[in-house]
Amino acid sequence: MPRASAPSKRAPSLKLAPPVARRPTPVALLPQPLIERLLAVAMERGGDFAEVYVERTLTTAVRLEESRIKSAQTGLVQGVGVRVISGGKVGYAFSDDWDESALLRAASTAAMIAQGGGAERSFPVRRAAVPSHYHVSPPLMDVEVSLKTGLLMRADKAARAFDARVKQVNGGYVDQTRRIAVANTHGRYTEDTQDLCRISVMVVAQGKGGEQRTGMYGGGGRVPFSHWDTFSPEDVAREAARQAVATLGAVDCVAGPQTVVLAPGWSGILLHEAVGHGLEADFIRKGTSLFAGKLGEKVASDLVTIIDDGTVSSGRGSINIDDEGNPGERKVLIENGVLKGYLYDSLNAQLMGQRSTGSGRRESFKHLPLPRMTNTFLAPGDHAPEDILKEVKRGLYCATFGGGQVDITNGNFVFEVSEAYQIEDGKLGRPVKNATLIGVGPEALKNVSRVGCDPMPDPGMGICGKNGQSMPVGVGLPTVRIDNITVGGTKVA
Structure with missing residues (x-):
C-alpha cells in the first residue's frame, strides 16, 4: 500500500488465477x-x-x-x-x-x-x-x-x-x-x-x-x-x-466535517467494515442490517461498484471452496451505486429462497459456518490519483487505518486513522495525530465524489471477526475522495 510521505512496494494487482497444475491428491482425511x-x-x-x-x-x-x-x-x-x-x-x-x-x-x-x-x-x-x-x-x-x-x-x-x-x-x-x-x-x-x-x-x-x-x-x-x-x-x-x-512531530487533528482522500490498498478496511458486513445474509434475513429490503435501490454514488471475490489469485481471503463445499465466487454487491446482491451461506440462502454464493465460512471444525466476506474491494474509476489530491483545497489524507467498529443496525462507524496528513491547496502537509473517521456507511458511499484509476489490494494482512470467529480476508480500493465526512480530532477549527 502506498503512503503519504514515501512510496512503498505495491502488492500484486487483483486478477484471476491462471490455470495451474493440481498437486497429487493426498490420502483422504476420513474414509x-x-x-x-x-x-x-x-x-x-x-x-x-x-x-x-x-x-x-x-x-x-x-x-x-x-x-x-x-x-x-x-x-x-x-x-x-x-x-x-x-x-x-x-x-x-x-x-x-x-x-x-x-x-x-x-x-x-x-x-x-x-x-x-x-x-x-x-x-x-x-x-x-x-x-x-x-x-x-x-x-x-x-x-x-x-x-x-x-x-x-x-x-x-x-x-x-x-x-x-x-x-x-x-x-x-x-x-x-x-x-x-x-x-x-x-x-x-x-x-x-x-x-x-x-x-x-x-x-x-x-x-x-x-x-x-x-x-x-x-x-x-x-x-x-x-x-x-x-x-x-x-x-x-x-x-x-x-x-x-x-509521523513524529504530528499535530493535533482538526475535528469537524472535511473532505477526505483515502490512500489505495489497506484503506479498503473501511469499506469492509462500514458496508461489507451489512450485506451478509444472516443480518439481511433477520432484518437487522441497514441494507435489508433494498435490492435494486440506489445506496451509493454512481462511482461506487463493490465486489466480493473469492477467486483472486493467491489472495488472503481466496477460497477454492467455502466451508460448506461450494465453489468460491466473484459477486458484484453494488454496481454503479445500485444494490445488486448479498452474501449467502447455504442455510440463509435456503431460508430466503436464494442460492449459496460460496460465502459460508467457519474458523474451525468447532464452529458453524456463517456468511462471510472473502476479498472485498472497490472497482477502479477513471480519475488520476494526483488529480484527486490537487482538487482538494483543505482536507485530510488517510494513509493507514488502525482499528474500527461498525453498528450493523444503523451503519454507524468509527475508524482510527493511524497515519494521516493535512491537505493544503492540493498538496500533502504536516502529519496529524488522533484522527478518526465517523459516519454512516451508506451516507459515506453517497458522498464518494472521485474514484481513482489505481486499484490496489492490501498486501495480505486482514483478519475479520464475527460472532467470535476469526477469518482471513482481503480488502482493496483505488484512491478515493469522500466529501463532507466527519473527522474526529483533538483540535477545534
Whole structure:
C-alpha cells in the first residue's frame, strides 16, 4: 500500500488465477464409507439436511521481541463437525477424537435437533471437482522453522538500520497448512488444501521530548514461502519504520466535517467494515442490517461498484471452496451505486429462497459456518490519483487505518486513522495525530465524489471477526475522495 510521505512496494494487482497444475491428491482425511455412515446417523431422526466437515490444520507461529526470537511453536488441530438442519433449526456437534465411535456419537447428538422418527437411509457421496485459485508448493508445513525465524531476524535488522530514532521492533510470522473435506446429504463431497502465511512488524520510533509513534506493516496470502523473496521482510520492516518516523512531530487533528482522500490498498478496511458486513445474509434475513429490503435501490454514488471475490489469485481471503463445499465466487454487491446482491451461506440462502454464493465460512471444525466476506474491494474509476489530491483545497489524507467498529443496525462507524496528513491547496502537509473517521456507511458511499484509476489490494494482512470467529480476508480500493465526512480530532477549527 502506498503512503503519504514515501512510496512503498505495491502488492500484486487483483486478477484471476491462471490455470495451474493440481498437486497429487493426498490420502483422504476420513474414509468415504465412514463419512457416509456419519451422514446416515445424522439423518436417523428425519432431518432435512446433514453435513460432515473434516479438518486437519498444522500451524507454525513465531514471535520476535528485543532482537530475539521469543517463541516458535508448531501445533496441530484436527476434528470433525456434524451439522443437521431441520426446518429453521440447526443441530451441531463436533469431536476432536477420530475414533469411529466418538464420531458416531457426534453425528447422533447433532441429529437430536430433529425429533421425528426417520427411516434408515443411505447417503452415498461423490467427489466433486473444485477450481484452483492458489497452489502452494511445497506446502508451508514442509518448510523448516529455522527459515521462518530467519525472516523475523532479517526484519529486525532492517528496521533498526532504517533510522536511529527506531527504539523498538516486534515481529510475528504465522503460517498454516489446512486440509478440509466437506460432504453432505445432497451427495456432494469436496476437499481442499489451504496454505496461508503472513508476516507483521511493529516499530516504535522516539523523537524529541520523548514523543513516541508507532508504525505497523505486513502481508502475505495463499502463497509459497518463495513469496518472501520479492515481498521481503526487509521491505516490510522498512515500511513499518517509515510510518513510525514519518509521523513524529504530528499535530493535533482538526475535528469537524472535511473532505477526505483515502490512500489505495489497506484503506479498503473501511469499506469492509462500514458496508461489507451489512450485506451478509444472516443480518439481511433477520432484518437487522441497514441494507435489508433494498435490492435494486440506489445506496451509493454512481462511482461506487463493490465486489466480493473469492477467486483472486493467491489472495488472503481466496477460497477454492467455502466451508460448506461450494465453489468460491466473484459477486458484484453494488454496481454503479445500485444494490445488486448479498452474501449467502447455504442455510440463509435456503431460508430466503436464494442460492449459496460460496460465502459460508467457519474458523474451525468447532464452529458453524456463517456468511462471510472473502476479498472485498472497490472497482477502479477513471480519475488520476494526483488529480484527486490537487482538487482538494483543505482536507485530510488517510494513509493507514488502525482499528474500527461498525453498528450493523444503523451503519454507524468509527475508524482510527493511524497515519494521516493535512491537505493544503492540493498538496500533502504536516502529519496529524488522533484522527478518526465517523459516519454512516451508506451516507459515506453517497458522498464518494472521485474514484481513482489505481486499484490496489492490501498486501495480505486482514483478519475479520464475527460472532467470535476469526477469518482471513482481503480488502482493496483505488484512491478515493469522500466529501463532507466527519473527522474526529483533538483540535477545534
